[in-house]
Amino acid sequence: MTTTTQSKRSGLRPLARWSGIAAVAAAALFGASVASAVAPTSGTEIGNVATASYLDTTGTTQVSTSNKVSTFVQQVGSFTVTADGAKSAGPGAVITVPHTLTNTGNGSDTFTISVAESNGATTPDFTKIEVFLDNGAGQATGSALCSTTSAATPCAATAQAVAGSNGQLKFVVVYTVPPTATLGAWPSNAATVTVTAATTALYTAPTATNTDTITLTNQAAFSVNKSISLPSVNGSSAWTVTPATSGPRGTQTVYTLNYINNGQTGAPLYIKDTLPSGLTYVAGSGVWSGLAGSQLTDADSDVQTGGSATIEYRVVGQTIEAYISNVNSSSSGTLSFIVAASSTAAIGTTQTSNVASYNPTVCATTPTSLSTAATACTSLSNTGGAAFTVTGTYDVIFGTQDTPVNGTPNAASPDTVTVASAA
Numbered sequence: 001m002t003t004t005t006q007s008k009r010s011g012l013r014p015l016a017r018w019s020g021i022a023a024v025a026a027a028a029l030f031g032a033s034v035a036s037a038v039a040p041t042s043g044t045e046i047g048n049v050a051t052a053s054y055l056d057t058t059g060t061t062q063v064s065t066s067n068k069v070s071t072f073v074q075q076v077g078s079f080t081v082t083a084d085g086a087k088s089a090g091p092g093a094v095i096t097v098p099h100t101l102t103n104t105g106n107g108s109d110t111f112t113i114s115v116a117e118s119n120g121a122t123t124p125d126f127t128k129i130e131v132f133l134d135n136g137a138g139q140a141t142g143s144a145l146c147s148t149t150s151a152a153t154p155c156a157a158t159a160q161a162v163a164g165s166n167g168q169l170k171f172v173v174v175y176t177v178p179p180t181a182t183l184g185a186w187p188s189n190a191a192t193v194t195v196t197a198a199t200t201a202l203y204t205a206p207t208a209t210n211t212d213t214i215t216l217t218n219q220a221a222f223s224v225n226k227s228i229s230l231p232s233v234n235g236s237s238a239w240t241v242t243p244a245t246s247g248p249r250g251t252q253t254v255y256t257l258n259y260i261n262n263g264q265t266g267a268p269l270y271i272k273d274t275l276p277s278g279l280t281y282v283a284g285s286g287v288w289s290g291l292a293g294s295q296l297t298d299a300d301s302d303v304q305t306g307g308s309a310t311i312e313y314r315v316v317g318q319t320i321e322a323y324i325s326n327v328n329s330s331s332s333g334t335l336s337f338i339v340a341a342s343s344t345a346a347i348g349t350t351q352t353s354n355v356a357s358y359n360p361t362v363c364a365t366t367p368t369s370l371s372t373a374a375t376a377c378t379s380l381s382n383t384g385g386a387a388f389t390v391t392g393t394y395d396v397i398f399g400t401q402d403t404p405v406n407g408t409p410n411a412a413s414p415d416t417v418t419v420a421s422a423a
Contacts, residue, residue, distance in 0.1 A: 040073045040106065041073065041106055041107065041164065041165060042073055042074060042075030042076070042105075042106045042107035042164065043072060043073065043075075043107070044072070044073040045070050045071070045072055046070065046071045046072075046073065047068050047069065047070045047071075048068070048069050048070075049065055049066055049067075049068050049069075050065065050066040051063060051064070051065045051066070052064055052065075052066075073106065075105065075106060075107035075164075075199075075202055076105055076106055076107075076202060077105040077107070077109060077197060077199060077202030077203040077206075078103075078104045078105045078203065078204075079101060079102060079103045079104055079105065079109075079111070079162075079195070079197060079203075079208065080101075080102050080104060080208065081099060081100070081101050081102075081193070081195045081208040081209070081210055082099065082100050082102075082210070083097060083098070083099045083100075083193065083210040083211075083212060084097060084098050084099075084138070084380075084381075084382050085213075085379075086212075086213040086214070086215060087212070087213070087214050087215070087221070087223060087262070088214070088215045088216075088217045088221035088262070088263065088360060088361055089177050089214055089215075089216065089217065089221050089262040089263065090177070090216070090217060090218065090221060090262060090263045090264035090329065091177055091178065091179050091180065091181040091182070091216070091264070092176075092177060092178070092179035092181075093176075093177045093221070093262040093263070093330070094174060094175070094176050094177075094262075095174070095175045095176075095177065095214055095223070095262055096138065096139060096140060096172050096173075096174050096223070097172060097173045097174075097175070097212045098134055098138040098170065098171075098172050098225065098382045099170070099171055099172065099173065099193060099210060100168055100169075100170050101160075101162060101168065101169040101170075101171070101195055102166055102167070102168050103162040103163060103164050103165075103166065103167045103168070103169075104166060105164050105165075105202065105203075106164050106165060107164040107202075108161060108162065108163045108164050108167070109161070109162065109164070109197050109198055109199050109202070110159040110160060110161045110162070110197075110198040111159065111160055111162055111169070111195050111196065111197055111198065112156065112157065112158075112159050112160075112195070112196050112198070113131055113145065113146075113156075113157040113160070113171060113193065113194070113195055114154045114155065114156045114157070114193075114194045114195075114196070115129050115131060115146075115148075115154060115155040115173050115191050115192070115193050115194075115212075116154035116155070116191060116192055116194075117129075117151045117189070117190075117191050117192075118189075118190040118191055118192045118211065124149060124150060124151040125151065125178075125186065125189040126175045126176055126177065126178070126189065126191070126214075127149065127176040127177070127178050127179075128147060128148070128149050128174075128175075128176040129147070129148050129149075129155045129173065129174070129175055129176075129191060130144045130145075130146065130147045130148075130155065130173070130174040131144065131145045131146050131147075131155055131157045131171060131172070131173055131174075132144055132145060132171065132172050132174060133145070133169075133170070133171055133172075134170035134171055134172050135227075136170065136227050136228070136229060137225050137226075137227030137229050137256065137258050138172065138225030138226075138227065138258070138381075138382040139172065139225065139258065140172050140174055145157035145158055145160075145171070146158070155173075157171075159198060173191070173193060173212060175191065175212070175214055177214065177216065181216055182216075183216055183217075183218060186216050187215070187216060188213055188214065188215040188216065189213070189214055190211050190212060190213045190214075191211070191212045192209055192210075192211055192212075193209060193210040193211070193212060194207060194208075194209050195207065195208050195209070217263055217264070217361060218263075218264050218265070219263050219264065219265055219267070219361055219362040220261050220263040220264075220265050220266065220267030220327070220329070220361060220362050221261065221262045221263035221360065221361055222259060222260070222261055222262070222263075222267075222269055222327070222358060222359065222360050222361070223259065223260050223262060223360070224257055224258065224259045224271060224356060224358045224379075224381045224382075225257070225258045225259075225381055225382045226255060226256070226257050226258075226273070226355060226356050226381040226382060226386040227255075227256055227258065227382075227386055228243045228244070228245050228253055228254060228255060228256075228386055228388065229243050229254065229256045230243055230254060230256065230336075231254070231256055231287050231289070231293065231334055231336035232256065232258070232289055232333075232334040232336075233287055233288070233289045233291075233292055233293040233334065233336070239254070241253065241254055241338050242254075243256075244388075245387075245388060245389065246388065246389035246390070246391055247341065247388075247389075247390070247391060248341070248390070248391050248392070248393045249341050249342065249343050249344075249345050249390060249393070250340060250341060250343065251340065251341050251390075252282065252338055252339065252340045253338070253339060253340075253341075253388055254336055254337075254338055254339075255273070255336065255337055255338075255339060255386060256334050256335070256336040257271055257273065257334065257335045257336070257356055257381070258332065258333075258334050259271070259327065259332060259333055259334070259335070259358070260330075260331070260332035261327045261328065261329055261330065261331050261332070262330070263329055263361070264329055265329055265362075266326050266327060266328040266329055266331075267326065267327065267362050268323065268324060268325055268326060268327075268359075268368070269322075269323075269324045269327045269358065269359065270321070270322070270323050270324075270358060270359050270370075270373040271321070271322045271324075271335060271356055271357070271358045272319065272320070272321050272356065272357045272358070272373075272378070273319070273320045273321075273354070273356040273357075274318055274319045274320075274354065275318040275319075275320070275339060275354065276318075276351050276352060276353065276354045277318075277342070277345075277351050278341060278342055278344075278345030278346060278350075278351025278352040278388075278390065279318075279339045279340070279341060279342065279345070279351075279352050279388070280339060280340050280341075280342045281315055281318070281320060281337065281338075281339055282337070282338040282339060282340055283298060283315075284296075284297070284298060285337045285338035286298065286313055286315070286320070286335070286336070286337040287335075287336050287337070288304075288306060288311050288313070288322070288324075288333070288334070288335050288336075289306075289333040289334045289335075290306025290307050290309055290311060290324070290333060291304060291306040291311070292306070296311070296313040297313065298313065298314065298315040299314065300312045300313065300314035300321070300323075300370045300371075308326060308328075309324055309325045309326045309327070310324075310325045311323065311324050311325070312369060312370045314370055320337060321370055321373070322335055323369055323370045323373055339388075341388065341390050345390045346390065347390050347391065347392050348389060348390060349387040349388065349389050349390070351390075352387065352388040352389070352390055353386065353387035353388070354386070355380045355381045355382065355386070356380070356381040357378040357379065357380055357381070358378060358379060358381065359373075359378060359379075360378075360379035393421075394421060394422055
């Protein structure tokens with residue numbers, strides 16, 4: 001890039017040289033650019049104007065300015081795609097695998113999503129493959145972006161726009177296992193999820209892939225997704241806390257753990273959620289779908305019955321645990337509770353983002369209560385699916401107080417003005 005700087009100059013005794021001022025200004029400009037932790041958005045204008053003072057023939061100080069020199073930030077593309085990993089399921093099950101596309105470049109772009117069976121078989125191993133947008137809880141929402149029942153024809157979704165600077169697109173791939181699948185003949189199958197950026201010239205690598213593996217089982221096979229959402233229970237319309245995804249310290253929000261048994265048999269389910277330091281559990285706020293929204297007690301000595309199952313629920317410090325005695329095949333449910341952003345939570349999501357753990361299949365030692373819950377075969381819920389963003393709050397105080405008493409401002413008669421908020 002070539003830039004041209006023109007300047008006006010008059011008078012007999014300059015106090016500063018244009019070249020010197022422009023050089024210092026340029027050094028400050030580009031130095032600040034290098035030091036910035038976050039790349040500026042593409043198209044951002046970085047401008048610079050130099051000024052100079054001089055004395056005219058009468059000895060009067062005059063100020064002159066140069067023309068504006070502008071540098072425009074070019075777009076640089078990069079992105080990542082993450083998935084929740086392998087899943088287990090029984091014959092005929094419908095399995096949902098969440099994925100997250102993060103645009104880490106400095107400008108928006110559109111991306112296409114394609115899903116194809118990985119083994120190249122001419123006979124499809126999955127009855128159907130579909131792609132949907134994610135409702136925020138790791139579940140499909142809206143109409144399918146694509147659908148295929150043929151192994152030779154990938155599921156090709158329509159292009160989706162994603163904002164730059166860590167903008168995200170959450171989507172799910174839904175697989176239907178054939179009802180005739182049998183162990184040994186259909187031990188496991190995989191599909192490749194390919195995401196391709198539209199403006200390929202911006203990227204070193206314009207494509208990224210994930211591999212989804214579905215393993216057939218004749219036992220229970222659980223999947224748990226964590227989200228900021230209302231409880232899926234009777235009476236949830238009376239829930240008094242809005243499931244906010246951001247807010248200042250002290251803001252309350254609702255975590256919901258959605259679970260489903262995709263296996264062939266019923267089994268107990270153990271869930272453990274250890275909250276990060278920026279969140280505080282609100283006592284007595286737990287509700288379970290099996291109890292139609294009735295409040296759970298935080299002490300595990302209280303075993304409560306809902307339908308054909310019981311639940312033990314325990315909260316100790318930052319750790320929430322639940323043991324559900326039985327979840328039937330193809331059955332689902334939710335466990336919800338309220339948290340608040342702590343008074344010392346860091347701005348952003350570094351102290352307010354986490355995932356839950358659970359037993360994905362029937363463990364070697366099947367738990368029979370919270371005290372015997374197996375922890376050797378745990379899996380994690382959807383990655384990054386429940387981040388709460390802590391925002392800043394600002395107060396401005398200006399003015400002075402009356403004469404200090406022994407060096408301390410006189411609070412009895414302050415001369416201050418408080419502004420509730422300021423840009």
